[in-house]
Every structure is written in structure tokens, then in C-alpha cells.
Amino acid sequence: MVQEAAATIKGDLKGYRIDLNAVKCLSPEIAKKYKVMPLSFSDGKLNLAMSEPMNFYAIDDIKIMVKKDVLPVMVDAHVIEDYIRIYYSGESGSVGRQDELVSVEDENVKKSPAVMLSNSILNASVSMGASDIHIEPFDGAVRVRFRVDGVLMENMSVPPELFASVSTRIKIMAGMDIAEKRLPQDGRIDYSVNGAKYDFRVSSLPTVFGEKLEIRKLERSGFAFSRESLQYTQRENELIDIAIKAPFGIILATGPTGSGKTTTVYNILNELNDSKKNIVTIEDPVEYMMDGVNQVQLNPKVGLTFASGLRSILRQDPDIILVGEIRDEETAAIAVRAAITGHMVLSTLHTNDAPGAVTRLMDMGMEPYLLKEAITCIIAQRLVRKLCALCKVEMDTNENEAAILKLQGPKRVFAPVGCTACNNIGYSGRRAIREVLLFNDGIRREVNDSKDTEALRKAAAEAGMATLFDNCARVVLEGDTSVQELVRTVYGRA
Secondary structure, eight states: OHHHHHHHBBBSSSSSOOOOHHHHOOOOHHHHTTTTTEEEEEEEEEEESOTTTHHHHHHHHHHHHHTTOEEEBBBHHHHHHHHHHHOOOOOOOOOOTTTTTTTTTOOOTTTTTHHHHHHHHHHHHHHHTSSSSEEEEEEEEEEEEEEEEEEEEEEEEHHHHHHHHHHHHHHHHHTTTTTTTSOOOOEEEEEEEEEEEEEEEEEEEETTTTEEEEEEEEESSSSOTTTTTTOHHHHHHHHHHHHTSSEEEEOOOOOOOSSHHHOOOOOOOOHHHTSSSSSSEEEOOOOOOOOEEEEEEEEEGGTTTTHHHHHHHHGOOSSSEESSOOOHHHHHHHHHHHHTTOOOOOOOOOOSHHHHHHHHHHHHOHHHHHHHHHEEEEEEEEEEEEEETTTTTEEEHHHHHHTEEEEEEEESEEEEEOOOGGGGGEEEEEOOOOOOOOEHHHHHHHHHHHHOOHHHHHHHHHHTTTHHHHHHHHHTTTTSHHHHHHHHSSOOOO
């Protein structure tokens, strides 16, 4: 039996289901004194994790205490220490636990500082509408920052003495190896707040002061955004309508990380979703669930990459394909070939503007004559913060602001102030600004004849494309955002 248990555990406790009744049979003092962790009962005996399984004094003492034979299982000492910290709270005699492994009926755990603080961080991120959580250890301090409306803000701190427990708690919730602190890891947490389900993606990164944790929040809900809710302009709607009526071709959404590219392609996919079409996606991760769409989650560990997944999808008789992101030459080549051979392909690409996407694909090895035939439309976008409607103030532009907006004289605009409704930030919520480049004969000739991005921008302007700057300046003059936000978002300067 000892050999069987040891073979299951292999030096750590990852994935081992710990019996809370076994944990309760030893006091925290004894567990810490002998550096042991009760695991479970089998055949009337206690399976006991020990870093020194030949410590017969400890075994004899514990046998007397629990009135059962003890089956020692060798587990690394630092793993046992981590589990003692998680399963035994600070109060003498009280028992802590990880929700996924043991009964949720143990009220003592809910009072454990590590559990309460971990849950508080996740709950606060949801209530503030944060997209990301950063838990960062430094010398003598641990700060917690939330990314709200695209901007990182420090919101709270974790007592340094609790950081190890909070970090371990979150890693266990995410299914990560708590014994491994030297290498980066990834995991995920399924979590509910007020009945709403969220998918938290957790990434750990070893730093000189401990493991930094980055937690990204994804809503596990169906896609519910319309073009109206995404605030497309009339002209943008006209161009998108033309693009999605094309029988084949690539529609690209471009922009930096966090600019809403995935939401844009999902919006288009939602409109194209039809029971008469076979729609397949390959994503990393699957951010929205969509009825009637075959969605595939990337899994590089088993060889399921964008390129390999896309090759397999093409053997599934698809009409429409969504590729989460074009990251490399192989994926780009397959996507282009699929578009030319009669498929509609939706995807994203990291470029600063719409014309730059063509150059990026050329840099990946795509021939201009293929791109001019494959691409239907490129949508570049950014997300700008909206001024808080309750506290924004009206003012005239100064000389510098007028120059930024390319105005001939002063205009009335709005500026942020800050109030309790917007957490004294001055902004509340975000909206997208876009430039939509619909390929026509002139654009295709320019793509075929030149690799010069500037020449393509000129051709796009001549075709009537409103740039990111044009659209953001319009939003400023409409009073929905500020000049400062235009500079931060379009020009990338704070």
C-alpha cells in the first residue's frame, strides 16, 4: 500500500485529493512539528506525507494520537510546508482547505486569511470591471494592481507575511504546481461572483522577491455585442456590410494587445452565423461561447497550434474560419491560401494601423500578388476611455491642444475631473475608434506594385479611409473623450 501511494504521488501532491477528515485528525502543532501532511485513509490506515519517512519517532507518536497505523509517503519538505500553510489556518486547531479539493461545508476555511484575501482580490476585480490583476512582490511590500479601462492602477496591498499563502492558494485554485517556484506556469480558475461565471487565466513569473502573478478575467458568457453597442459609424457600417457579403477572403482586425480585436471579429462572426454555414474557430483562449459554432481551444503542449489546427479545420469542409491570431509565416500562408480557395477567414494581427497589416504579412513571407487577392478588409482599432458623464468639464482648447487636433482656432472640448462615481479617475468605460480599409482595385494595385506602407496609406486616404486620428479627433470634439486620451491612445504617449 505504501508503494502504491508513493507511486501515485511521486514526490509532490499535485492532483492528489486530500481528505479533510484525515487533515483534522492531526493538530496544526503536530503537523508543523514533524513536517507531515495527513492525506487520506485507506484500509483503516492513515496515508501520511513525510519528508523523512524513516522518522520512526514521529510515526510512533502519530500512531498513538490517531489510533491508526500510519503509511508514510515520501514528499518533498517544501511541498509539505506549503500544504500545511494552506490546510491549517493561523488559529490553533482550525483547519484550512482548497475549495476544489475538499468539502465546501467547512466554515473555518472561509475565515482563513489567505482564502479571504484571495477571494477579496478576485471579487474586487469583478466589481471594478478590471480586465487584469497583477500581484507583485517587492522588498518588504506586495502590491495589487488592477487594469481598468486599459490603465493599471494600484488598488490594495497584501501583507508580506501573507503573500506566500495567498500565492499558494491562487496557484492551487488554478491547478498549478505549488512546489515549482523557479519556472513560469499557467493555469485557470473557474469562479462565480453573484451568480455570474468568470474564467480567470493565471500566469506566474519568478522574480527576485517571489512569484509575480498575473490574472486575466474572461467572462464565460455568450457573445452579446451588436454593432450598435460597439458604436460603429455609418460609414464604417457601410464598409463592413460590403466586406461580409464577399463570398471569400480575409477580414483582419489589427491593433495592440487589449484593443478589442477579438470582440470585433466575434461581432462579424456573430452576424455571419447561420445554420447553413459550417463555421469553425481555432482560438487561444476561447473568450466567448457562440451557439452553432465549432470552437477549438489551442493546446501547444499536444501540438495543437494555430497552424496545425488550421490545417485540420480545412479538412472539415468549412465555409467560415476564425483564426484567433496570425502569429507566424506558416499560419499566414495557410490563411491566405484558404481565402484564395473560397473560404472566408477572420483573424487578428498586431499592427499599428490598417495599411501596416499588409507590410507585416509581407514581412512574414507573403507575396503581394497573393495578398491583393486574399484580403477583403482590414479594421485597425484602439479603445479610448470615455469621460465620466457626471464630472467632465467643458473648456476651450489651448494653442497646443488646437495644434494636436489640427484646428484653425479654439474649440469647446471636455476634460476629466474625477468624482466618487468614477473612483476619482475622470473616466468611466471605453469605446472603440477604428479605421476601415476596404480593398478596391486601387488598393489592390498599390499592394501588388509596392511594399511601401506610406504609399499604401496615401492610396487609402485617396479612397476615403478615415484614419484612427480622424475618428479619435471626432470623438474628442463630440465630448466623449479628451485630448489627453487621444494623445495616449493614438500616439502612444501618456
